Amino acid sequence: MPLDYLIIGAGPAGLQLAALLQRDGRDYLVLEAGPTPGTFFTTYPRHRQLISINKIWTGSEDPEFNLRADWNSLLTDDPALLFKNYSRRYFPHADDLLRYLADFAHGLQVRYDTRVTRVARDGDVFTVCTGEDTLTAHRVVVATGVSQLYVPPIEGIALAERYDTVSVDPDDFTNQRVLIIGKGNSAFETADALVETAAVIHVAGPHSIKLAWQSHYVGHLRAVNNNFLDTYQLKSQNAVLDGTVERITRRDDGGYRIDFRYARTVESTRHLDYDRIILCTGFRFDASIFDPSARPRLVHNDRFPEQNSAYESVNVPGLHFAGTLTQQRDFKRSTSGFIHGFRYGVRALHRILTVRHHDSPWPSTPLENTPEAIADALITRLNRTSALWQQFAVLGDVVTVSGDTARYHEEVPVDYLHDGGLGPAPFAVVATLEYGPDHDQVDPFDITIPRIAENDAEHAHDASYLHPVIRVHRGGRLVAEHHLAENLENHWDLPAVHHQPLVLFLKGVLSDAD
Structure with missing residues (x-):
């Protein structure tokens, strides 16, 4: 069977x-x-x-x-x-x-x-x-x-060593010129490990470095791997190259030459020489x-x-x-x-x-169908849930309303809900945690950039930092949206700032639920 x-x-x-x-x-x-x-x-x-x-x-x-x-x-x-x-x-x-x-x-x-x-x-x-x-x-x-290393289509790429097999002993690179292809965490992890022994390290790729502390995507370059950037900007013979490796060839002396096209200049292809080339382009x-x-x-x-x-x-x-x-x-x-x-x-x-x-509905608990009860349930969960915190904008808690009945469903993929996973177009109050739409364009350390004040309920919809968003769907259509004010300690439970505005919002939308 x-x-x-x-x-x-x-x-x-x-x-x-x-x-x-x-x-x-x-x-x-x-x-x-x-x-x-x-x-x-x-x-x-x-x-x-x-x-x-x-x-x-x-x-x-x-x-x-x-x-x-x-x-x-x-x-x-x-x-x-x-x-x-x-x-x-x-x-x-x-x-x-x-x-x-x-x-x-x-x-x-x-x-x-x-x-x-x-x-x-x-x-x-x-x-x-x-x-x-x-x-x-x-x-x-x-x-x-x-599980497989991604190998970009570069002429001569077989001459490069690979992240999955290259030596991790820094002494094997003593006084050598090293090129690392890739600008992710594996590339900078490798570069950081060679800083004390290699003569020159270049990290190359066609796209700008994206820093996780700004993008909030933890797969972008993490601070724990970016010490190498200091050695570049403080003139320690290392560099980040913005552009494309177009060809790798072997030199007669045993080293390698690459044809490199810069992304930010009109300069034609430049030839650069290295003793070692390491491929760190992800999986x-x-x-x-x-x-x-x-x-x-x-x-x-x-x-x-x-x-x-x-x-x-x-x-x-x-x-x-x-x-x-x-x-x-x-x-x-x-x-x-x-x-x-x-x-x-x-x-x-x-x-x-x-x-x-297995003929079993999505786990849910009954809830009193009042604005106060629904607001209490949402705020209680939002202040302790790890799922919505980690899977921001992906998972949501959903309160479905039908007649006098309300039910609370935890951790529903938002797209699954929209595709009818909880039934055909329910009246649904959906709570997610989200960053603002342009959060990755804001330098969080630049104090000259105006920010929404903490606990500013009136302008909560303009917040760039992580905060709760409540959306109401009816008949498969978004009908209302409410943002809870961001808070330094991520405590979204202040009566006048968070709870009362949410209750008022829910009173308005629940009157249309029948």
Whole structure:
């Protein structure tokens, strides 16, 4: 008999989904190519320091609130399986995550050293082949992450060393000229590691550096990896090159020459010489295992599978995705590419699968249908939820109203709601946490730029910092919107500033709910 669920990959996302399925007594199996959970993290990051924070002390004893500052724990009811029990470091060592995942996987249905070689689909059944076995399943969930290094189409690129295999011993680069292609965290992680030994380091790419503290996208360059920028701007023989590497050739003396076209000048192609060239251009999804009958459509230069709001392939029904692959849905805008974001996406996927295949509605609680009760419920949740905090603008709490009945649904993907996931166009009050539309254009350290005053309820809609947004939908159409004023401590519960304006807003919209 086919399995109900076959999960490919025992990384954090695959384990998170497996734990939820096991809790509910579902029929599932996880296949993992490596000998242990989280095989990706046995190699990456190469210099072994994670950039996912582990902030243990928050001043709160609320486990839900504390997950806002815990970017490594998976969702669990077992307090022993919180990452703070595995490391006290703010930026932990990757080996600590491996220990954590091994303990989390204990008791789950995982088959290790089992590499999937082919996935095909016939009707509503998938056939999954491994080196030693053939399995069938009604639904396949791919949680393999972006496991292949992305190699840009540059002539001579095979002459470059790769991030996944290059030496991590700085002494191997003593007094050498090094070019690093790429401007993301892996590129600057590598550059920082070579600052003490290399003679010259150039980091090159066609796009401007985007800093996470300004964009609020944690996949952009993090401060923990940007010490190299000091060595550039303070004239220490290093540089960031804005432009395109068009060709790499080998020099007669054993070094390399590149043809480089600058992005910001009219200068024609320039020739630059290096002893070593390292490729740090990010990762992509490996779609090679898919038969044409089950091959998902790819997007973003074929780096990610295209998905609908149920984290499902847009062209292969029953083929779902979990984990960092789901960042296609909020590409470079929110946190689905990272544990602290996709753990909630996996929980949402689990609920979607339960709604679809196990005749169970989205979990909800009844609520008194009054403006005061709904405002109280929303403000209470907004001040402690970790899911909406981490998956800003992606997940929302939804209050549906029908007649005298109101129900509170937590952590619904906003796009899934709009696609009818909670039923055909309900009257819905949707609460999200969001930054302002131009938040990434504002330098948060420039005191000459005017900002909305803290707790300014009248101008809350102009705020650029993270704050609650309440939207009301009726018949599939947005009919009203209300912003809660931003607050330095992220406390959106002041009676006159937050609660009373929200009650007044809800009184106006609920009168149209019948």
